[in-house]
Amino acid sequence: MMYGVQNDYGEGSEEYRPRFQNPGSALRRSGRGNPRNLPCPTCGKANKLTPADVARHYQCDECADRAEGLGY
Numbered sequence: 001m002m003y004g005v006q007n008d009y010g011e012g013s014e015e016y017r018p019r020f021q022n023p024g025s026a027l028r029r030s031g032r033g034n035p036r037n038l039p040c041p042t043c044g045k046a047n048k049l050t051p052a053d054v055a056r057h058y059q060c061d062e063c064a065d066r067a068e069g070l071g072y
Helices: 051-055 061-067
Strands: none
Touching: none
16 A cells, blocks of 8 residues: 555545545545535535635536436
8 A cells, every 4th residue: 555645536545535426426525524415506405515615606516417318
């Protein structure tokens, strides 16, 4: 293991904590300092985004999938 080096999923430190909510998602992981307590700006559903997601102007995964034509 390489210490102090991180890839996009937060690997490479002694305490592995993924940065993203799920594999394939751009949404940031929620936690005490980054709660998932904000609505999606597209669909308006509550508790879909974290402050880190909103700062990046993201929408929820469902809306992003629809916009990309994936429509799960």
